[in-house]
Amino acid sequence: MIKTLTRRGLLQSSAVAAALALGLTACGGGGNAAPQQTVNSDAVEQALQKGGKLTVWAWDQSLKKVAEGFEAKYPNVDVNLVNAGTGNDQYTALQNAISAGSGVPDVAQIEYYALPQFALSKSLADLGQFGAADLDGTFTAGPWSSVQAQGGVYGLPMDSGPMALFYNKELFDKHGIAVPTTWDEFLEAGRALKKADPKAYIANDTGDAGFTTSMIWQAGGKPYQVDGTNVGVNFSDEGSTKFAETWQKLIDEDLLAPISSWSDEWYKGLGNGTIATLSTGAWMPGNLVSGVADGAGKWRVAPLPQWEKGATSSSENGGSSLAIPAAGSQAALAYGFLKYSNVEEGVQTRIDGGAFPATSKDLASEKFQNTGFKYFGGQKANKIFAESAKNVPAGWSYLPFQVYANSIFNDTAGQAYVSGTKLKDGLTAWQKASVKYGTEQGFTVKE
Amino acid sequence: MSVQTASHPRSAGTGTSSPAKLRTTRLRSPRTGRRSRRSVALTLLMGLVLLYSLAPLFWLLVNATKTQDGLLNSFGLWFDADFALWDNIARTATYDGGIFLRWFANTVLYVVLGAGGATFLAVLGGYALAKFDFPGRKAVFAVVIGAVAIPGTALAVPTFLMFSQMGLTNTPWAVIIPSLISPFGLYLMWTFASEAIPTEIMESARIDGASEARTFFQVCLPLLTPGIVTVLLFTMVATWNNYFLPLIMLKNPDWYPLTLGLNAWNAQAATAGGEAIFNLVITGSLLTILPLIAAFLLLQRYWQSGLSAGSVKE
Numbered sequence: 001m002i003k004t005l006t007r008r009g010l011l012q013s014s015a016v017a018a019a020l021a022l023g024l025t026a027c028g029g030g031g032n033a034a035p036q037q038t039v040n041s042d043a044v045e046q047a048l049q050k051g052g053k054l055t056v057w058a059w060d061q062s063l064k065k066v067a068e069g070f071e072a073k074y075p076n077v078d079v080n081l082v083n084a085g086t087g088n089d090q091y092t093a094l095q096n097a098i099s100a101g102s103g104v105p106d107v108a109q110i111e112y113y114a115l116p117q118f119a120l121s122k123s124l125a126d127l128g129q130f131g132a133a134d135l136d137g138t139f140t141a142g143p144w145s146s147v148q149a150q151g152g153v154y155g156l157p158m159d160s161g162p163m164a165l166f167y168n169k170e171l172f173d174k175h176g177i178a179v180p181t182t183w184d185e186f187l188e189a190g191r192a193l194k195k196a197d198p199k200a201y202i203a204n205d206t207g208d209a210g211f212t213t214s215m216i217w218q219a220g221g222k223p224y225q226v227d228g229t230n231v232g233v234n235f236s237d238e239g240s241t242k243f244a245e246t247w248q249k250l251i252d253e254d255l256l257a258p259i260s261s262w263s264d265e266w267y268k269g270l271g272n273g274t275i276a277t278l279s280t281g282a283w284m285p286g287n288l289v290s291g292v293a294d295g296a297g298k299w300r301v302a303p304l305p306q307w308e309k310g311a312t313s314s315s316e317n318g319g320s321s322l323a324i325p326a327a328g329s330q331a332a333l334a335y336g337f338l339k340y341s342n343v344e345e346g347v348q349t350r351i352d353g354g355a356f357p358a359t360s361k362d363l364a365s366e367k368f369q370n371t372g373f374k375y376f377g378g379q380k381a382n383k384i385f386a387e388s389a390k391n392v393p394a395g396w397s398y399l400p401f402q403v404y405a406n407s408i409f410n411d412t413a414g415q416a417y418v419s420g421t422k423l424k425d426g427l428t429a430w431q432k433a434s435v436k437y438g439t440e441q442g443f444t445v446k447e
Numbered sequence: 448m449s450v451q452t453a454s455h456p457r458s459a460g461t462g463t464s465s466p467a468k469l470r471t472t473r474l475r476s477p478r479t480g481r482r483s484r485r486s487v488a489l490t491l492l493m494g495l496v497l498l499y500s501l502a503p504l505f506w507l508l509v510n511a512t513k514t515q516d517g518l519l520n521s522f523g524l525w526f527d528a529d530f531a532l533w534d535n536i537a538r539t540a541t542y543d544g545g546i547f548l549r550w551f552a553n554t555v556l557y558v559v560l561g562a563g564g565a566t567f568l569a570v571l572g573g574y575a576l577a578k579f580d581f582p583g584r585k586a587v588f589a590v591v592i593g594a595v596a597i598p599g600t601a602l603a604v605p606t607f608l609m610f611s612q613m614g615l616t617n618t619p620w621a622v623i624i625p626s627l628i629s630p631f632g633l634y635l636m637w638t639f640a641s642e643a644i645p646t647e648i649m650e651s652a653r654i655d656g657a658s659e660a661r662t663f664f665q666v667c668l669p670l671l672t673p674g675i676v677t678v679l680l681f682t683m684v685a686t687w688n689n690y691f692l693p694l695i696m697l698k699n700p701d702w703y704p705l706t707l708g709l710n711a712w713n714a715q716a717a718t719a720g721g722e723a724i725f726n727l728v729i730t731g732s733l734l735t736i737l738p739l740i741a742a743f744l745l746l747q748r749y750w751q752s753g754l755s756a757g758s759v760k761e
Contacts, residue, residue: 057698059718084698086714093698096604100611103698161719262717264725268519283719291716291723293516318719356719 044130044339047332051076054333057084057094058109060158060320062353066346070337073345077333087111091118091403094325098123104327106334110155111320112146113210113398113406116226118323119149120400125324126152130335138343142316142392143358149400150228155321156342157358159350161281162388163214163304163315164381166288170298171200171273179302183246186277186305190255193276201257202250204266204275207414209406210317211261211279215243217396218315219307223431226397231445233399233434235427242307244424251417258417267291279304281317282385286354289375296374301381304388314388316396319358356385363389401441405434504736511535511733515726535730542712542727549701550708551734554687556619557704561626562682569629569678573636574667578644591637594630600691607695621696622704626686632678639674640667676749680742687739705735 056067056079067079082105084090091114097103110118118124132153136144143157167179172189175196180186190202205211216223221239225232235244250256257275259265269275271294278284288295304314322342324334340346347357351368362368363386372378399405412433413426421429431447438445509526510518512535517527539547576587606625607616615621644667652662668675690706697703700711709731716723 061721082698083700083711085694086711086718089694089714093695096607096695097611097698100608100616102611102614103616159719264519264716267716267723267725271519281719287719287721287723290721294520 043332044336047330048074048077048336050333051078052330052333053078053080054107054330054337055080055082055105056107056109056322056337057082057090057105058107058322059083059086059090060109060350060355062350062355063109063341065353066341066349069345069349070340073340074336077337079337088403088407094118095123098325098327101327104325106324106328106330107322107337108325109158109320110323111318112143112157112316113213113402115147115155115321115323116149116398116400117403119152119154120229123326124154125326125328125331126154127156127324127335127338128152130332132156132335135343138360139358140360140363140389140392141394142389142396143319143321145394145396146316146319146398147321149226155323156338158320158322158342159283159355160358160389161283161316161318161356162385162392163218163279163281163317164384164388165302165304166278166280166284166299167302168270168273168276168295168298169300169377171276180305181303182309183305183307187246187249187255189276190250191253194253194255197273200273201269201275202255203277203279204257204259204261204269205247205250205417206256206258206260207410207417208261209409209413212243212409212413213398214315214317215247215279216240217393218304218313219243220313220393222395222397224397224399226400229400229443231399231438231443232447233431233438233445234447235431240427241424244422244427248416248423251423256417271295281319282356282382282388283318285373285375285381297377300376300379301373301384303384312387312391313393314391316392399434399438400443401434401438404437405430408433408437507729507733507736511726511730513726513729515723518726518729531726532730535726536734539727539730539734542724546700547705547708547731547734550703550705553619553702554704554706554735555738557622557626557689557693558683558686561623562679562686564623564627565629565632565682565686566675566679568627569632569636569682570668570671570675572633573638573674574640574644574663574671576633576637577640578646578649578667591630591634594628595634599625603692603695606692610696616696617698617702619702622689622693622702625692626682626689629678629682629685632682635678635681636671636674639677640671643670643674672749676746680746683742684739687735705731709735 051074054077056063058081063081067081071077071079084093084105090109094105094108094110097105110124115124135153135156138144139157140160140162142162143160147153147155147157165179169179171193172179175193177189177192177196178185180189186202193200193202213223216235216239219239219242221235221237221241221243223233223235223237223240225234234240257269259269259275266275270278270288270292288299292299303312306313322338324331324338328334341350343359347359347362351357351362357363357368363382369383369386370380371382373381409430412430413423415421415429416423416426435445435447506524509524512530512532513521513527514529514531514535517529517531521527576584602625607621610616610621610624615624648666648670649662652666653659657666688706689704690710693702693704693707697707700708703711709728712724712731713728715721716725
């Protein structure tokens with residue numbers, strides 16, 4: 001009953017639950033090594049024909065239709081689609097089940113930022129055994145690199161969130177403000193908007209780990225370096241600094257609405273002109289349609305503002321993969337489902353359901369690109385999203401303990417939004433806390 | 448909160464501590480007819496507390512009558528022009544294939560078996576500890592007092608690991624069995640039973656030839672009614688509101704209680720492509736608390752009779 005990709009999950013979930021989940025990772029990870037069998041694609045086909053009952057944990061609503069199509073194509077397979085919680089709730093549940101060694105699903109939806117954590121603890125099956133490496137080029141670069149870890153492929157990308165600037169055109173037109181193409185212009189637009197209407201804000205931000213890392217990603221920063229259990233965390237590189245400096249000005253001049261994303265206040269603010277822009281993933285239109293009915297026709301999409309004039313760099317925000325927990329006993333059958341859902345017929349089913357795909361072919365298709373969005377006044381927004389997906393800088397990685405790191409964002413970097421702490425110092429504090437935790441978990445972490 | 452305040456008159460009635468007794472007397476003085484000059488201040492204070500307790504309920508009631516749009520675009524503490532309560536209730540009951548009703552039925556099941564069972568066990572145990580002398584009573588007392596101090600939340604994960612090995616997770620039993628244990632209820636029944644049942648009555652029943660079972664069910668149980676109702680209310684509220692235990696134990700939404708289900712609906716607004724249904728979450732919350740309010744209203748008279756029974760005995 002629930003759709004993909006929470007960006008808020010971590011903010012709201014208690015640190016206790018996160019710590020609990022990770023504590024269990026630490027003690028339960030070693031015992032569940034992946035069964036190293038070599039299975040080829042014939043085995044997958046055989047498993048599909050033979051059938052069986054497949055338990056899938058996912059909160060993405062559009063998978064319901066995919067499961068129906070899958071069952072129709074392979075009548076011997078019975079898919080049991082379970083919503084075991086959204087985002088972090090499900091990770092806790094999954095971690096608990098893996099530690100307990102029972103009740104582990106055959107397939108699980110896992111967001112990109114959380115995937116390395118499960119991959120490193122050997123909780124997930126390496127899909128290389130089914131020839132997943134051959135799918136190189138099938139998916140856009142961002143999501144595809146997100147499912148790689150430790151030299152293996154640990155999930156198939158289900159959707160993606162190439163970023164764009166959603167903006168309230170009516171508000172911009174009313175005050176005669178140009179849509180920003182760089183972050184400096186964004187800052188200027190924020191000032192102009194505040195001057196014209198003290199109640200309006202250029203954007204909302206109360207400190208969001210996912211957004212911050214996405215922005216640094218776009219700026220070319222690589223704060224996380226991961227090579228097996230050797231991890232580097234460093235927020236003093238050029239990309240991170242660019243972000244911190246610009247955002248510090250926005251914070252200092254009170255240009256950001258103190259409204260947390262996904263709250264009811266946020267939905268309200270998007271509709272009534274309090275929040276003028278939203279820099280987020282391409283999966284956003286569905287939410288605007290259902291949650292911000294007032295904004296229909298007022299909003300438009302533009303490419304994400306740039307750090308340097310004329311550049312075309314983009315970033316990814318959110319997105320999920322489907323992965324196969326190593327403890328499951330039907331890996332071949334599960335892989336059959338992954339492939340159907342994320343590479344074959346299932347992709348179109350999900351696009352029809354409003355999801356944003358991760359497959360290059362579908363992103364480039366004429367039909368997809370020419371889809372007009374009524375909500376955006378008929379704008380063909382997919383063109384912007386597809387272009388964005390192509391321009392995501394390579395080489396980004398998340399920490400193998402990103403779920404925890406994100407959960408402490410608001411205690412460290414997030415302080416910059418609510419107190420006199422400078423964002424740069426906040427990021428340093430986040431870095432230190434992440435290093436400390438990583439070291440405690442047995443990683444070799446350098447700053 | 449009402450449960451917390453309720454516990455004070457109870458322990459005062461059973462005469463466990465003298466300050467409590469004093470307070471009871473003072474609180475009751477207006478009822479005996481002596482007008483107090485402080486009543487204005489007290490009334491004012493009570494009014495404030497009442498406002499504090501009722502304001503959230505009022506908010507819930509008001510906002511359950513609004514549409515998703517109205518919720519965001521109208522003043523929070525008053526009704527919107529568009530009265531959508533009936534429509535909201537209908538949509539809550541039918542949304543996503545009527546899953547709300549399923550959650551409601553699950554919750555009732557957990558409450559009837561869990562809270563009912565917990566009350567039954569607490570009554571049996573409390574009675575035995577209060578009225579029978581056997582070796583190890585002191586040890587049991589220590590264990591019970593210790594158990595009261597451990598929050599159920601702390602036990603949830605170890606219980607999960609244990610149940611998981613037994614293959615009980617993701618079944619209703621995973622919620623019902625841990626709910627059967629209520630150390631506080633046992634303690635309450637124990638103190639209540641030792642006050643409310645004169646040993647002489649039990650002795651005379653035995654002399655008249657009643658079996659122990661008959662003595663318990665026909666002679667002692669009626670005397671215990673106020674205590675039983677109190678424990679029942681406690682365990683009912685605890686089970687009805689239980690969140691963390693089912694969160695850990697259950698993965699299948701078909702077995703969710705209302706608390707988990709409403710949270711899932713609420714989380715839906717924070718996911719890409721998810722539909723924001725705050726109006727249904729609020730209406731669902733209102734529907735969720737109605738049975739608890741009904742239970743309190745229906746059971747409170749037993750409770751009051753218990754209070755007076757206690758005072759007469761003193």
